[in-house]
Amino acid sequence: MxxxxxxxxxxxxxxxxxxxxxxxxxxxxxxxxxxxxxxxxxxxxxxxxxxxxxxxxxxxxxxxxxxxxxxxxxxxxxxxxxxxxxxxxxxxxxxxxxxxxxxxxxxxxxxxxxxxxxxxxxxxxxxxxxxxxxxxxxxxxxxxxxxxxxxxxxxxxxxxxxxxxxxxxxxxxGIIRAAPVAEVDERCILVVLGSGGGDGDGARWAEAARAVPDHRWEVLGACNVPSDMPGNLRMHGWIDDADGAIARAGLVIGAAGDGLVSAVLARRKPFLCLPEARPFDEQRSKARRLAALEAAVVIWTWPPASDWPLLIARAFEQRRGGWPPALDTAxxxxxxxxxxxxxxxxxxxxxxxxx
CATH class of the missing domain: 3.40.50.2000 (Glycogen Phosphorylase B;)
Known part of the structure; x- marks a missing residue:
């Protein structure tokens, strides 16, 4: 026993x-x-x-x-x-x-x-x-x-x-909690800021949203609210159903933590990855592998506003090119x-x- x-x-x-x-x-x-x-x-x-x-x-x-x-x-x-x-x-x-x-x-x-x-x-x-x-x-x-x-x-x-x-x-x-089947909104860009860190500068995300005005930007996690909020940007703070939000999003932006990467890969989402500094090179190591397998477009340093339209387009195009067989998720x-x-x-x- x-x-x-x-x-x-x-x-x-x-x-x-x-x-x-x-x-x-x-x-x-x-x-x-x-x-x-x-x-x-x-x-x-x-x-x-x-x-x-x-x-x-x-x-x-x-x-x-x-x-x-x-x-x-x-x-x-x-x-x-x-x-x-x-x-x-x-x-x-x-x-x-x-x-x-x-x-x-x-x-x-x-x-x-x-x-x-x-x-x-x-x-x-x-x-x-x-x-x-x-x-x-x-x-x-x-x-x-x-x-x-x-x-x-x-x-x-x-x-x-x-x-x-x-x-x-x-x-x-793919160790993720079950989420109901959701209708995907291709115009929704979901930014996920984990509680372990992340770029919580709302002014930066406002700048990015203004640079890509034909998409709706939704930010989850701790982030200050910018004084000049564009109409296509919403700050939600912490929510209970982050997995459901990821399932509904057309594209996800976030760090290279195991939780977010698992959720993104399990749902085969276009992914813009901004790895954070972590002990033992944790996130940068994973980001290098994601880039090598063409499972994410990795952003190593914060881009100028003019780069965001191209980065978003590259992430969508990467997924249209198929899914890396090595990353099939059970x-x-x-x-x-x-x-x-x-x-x-x-x-x-x-x-x-x-x-």
Whole structure:
């Protein structure tokens, strides 16, 4: 008999939560999400809302270690001293493990939580994001996991990834929540600004909308409202049905995060990609692969207003040229759910062998 599945959800950006919900809804009963900011945001999926571990309101990943108390251990990414949130979330995770006795813990993403689960005698599946992750903490987290999960196409893998890591990876593109079939509005340009960052300068998007006046521009996410708003531009802020908005859009503009890229590729949308600076070259690595496969028109630096009509035209033309066969997308969430189910007995056997 195996226990339930735990799923740790990182709280930087919203893609981790959306991915976790898509997988959890496919798994059904027997999975619990654990993360900060989950209260009231997981529907019918069981969840534990953990105390916040951030040292500042804006999370940068820095833990301010390196003073007279000692350096951060080389096997960790984030280990601030004297932080009550870190202490309490660690206690809550281990308490849940002790009570629920999970058969498997999916970690999306945190080296520290992966190591905590392993220390608590739970097999882990580590969610491996894009980019070059050959640093000591990632190498140790990968080695301690019973399997690795990549929420992207194998064709988008960074060529510098070691073959042994590739061999242990389950590639699962298209991990998105179900959205109703929608009528596509080819005149709708949807700009998606994720909560993990993005260009929230409304004046820039107003300039772009004025440059392409025959399309309607819709902006989702945190963005300031420009003083001179053109008539074809609307700012929606955060909405619950981003997947539905993507399904209805004629063209999508956004960064190269896994969540947005998965949604765009699953629906085969014309895509203007503006990769953001991220640790481990995460988004730029994926953008380079998208460009090489002609799955997106990549914009590396903010373009002058006069370039927008050509960029929009290029993205539409790229999709009219067909779809890259390497990026065909199956039902990602359902595939992951079935795969996790097969891992449970293997993980239980490994636990018994180690006991």
């Amino acid at each position: 195996t226990g339930p599945i735990g799923y740790y959800v990182h709280h930087h950006g919203d893609g981790h939560r959306q991915r976790a919900l898509a997988i959890a809804e496919s798994v059904g009963a027997g999975i619990t999400l654990l993360g900060t900011g989950l209260a009231g945001r997981t529907g019918a999926v069981s969840a534990i809302d953990l105390p916040d571990d951030r040292v500042a309101d804006v999370f940068s990943g820095a833990d301010r270690c390196g003073d007279s108390c000692g350096e951060r251990p080389p096997a960790l990414h984030y280990a601030p001293f004297d932080h009550d949130g870190v202490r309490r979330r660690t206690a809550e995770i281990t308490h849940w493990i002790a009570e629920a006795r999970p058969g498997l813990m999916v970690v999306d993403v945190s080296v520290e939580v992966a190591m905590l689960a392993r220390l608590a005698s739970v097999p882990t599946v580590y969610v491996r994001l894009s980019g070059v992750r050959d640093d000591r903490p990632h190498v140790d987290a990968f080695a301690s996991a019973c399997a690795l999960l990549a929420p992207f196409h194998a064709a988008l893998e960074d060529p510098a990834t070691p073959p042994e890591v590739v061999a242990r990876t389950f590639y699962a593109p 039902e990602g969430a359902a595939r992951v759910a079935a795969w996790l189910t097969t891992l449970l007995p293997q993980a239980a056997s490994a636990q018994r062998a180690r006991s």
